[in-house]
Amino acid sequence: MPSDRLEPTLRGIRISDAEAMCRIANMPGFRRGTLRLPFETVQQWEKRISGAGPEATWIVAEIDGQVVGHGTLLPNGPARRAISARS
Numbered sequence: 001m002p003s004d005r006l007e008p009t010l011r012g013i014r015i016s017d018a019e020a021m022c023r024i025a026n027m028p029g030f031r032r033g034t035l036r037l038p039f040e041t042v043q044q045w046e047k048r049i050s051g052a053g054p055e056a057t058w059i060v061a062e063i064d065g066q067v068v069g070h071g072t073l074l075p076n077g078p079a080r081r082a083i084s085a086r087s
Contacts, residue, residue, distance in 0.1 A: 008061040008068060013052075017060055018045035020067035 013021075022045045024030065031038065052058055057073040 006063050008063050010059050010061055013049055013058040013060050013070065015046055015049050017067055017070075018042050018049055021045045021049070021060075021070060024067070024069070 019042050022040055022042045025036075025040050025045070049058070052072075055075055059071050060067050061069040061071075
């Protein structure tokens with residue numbers, strides 16, 4: 001049965017995605033409620049992408065070959081340890 005739903009493709013980010021990421025980030029309302037700069041450049045995105053360390057998992061979502069979103073997974077500091085209360 002055909003579906004009218006859009007099915008994005010997920011893949012790892014590439015430096016060549018900087019222009020699309022910049023275009024998304026500079027859309028009206030994208031930064032609302034954040035402390036991010038009001039405007040970013042493609043060069044800033046290229047630097048951010050190339051500077052991501054090996055601990056980062058950064059993916060983009062594409063529809064028909066066009067980047068429409070992204071997500072980043074980063075570790076939240078060192079592994080936590082359980083603390084048990086002793087009486």
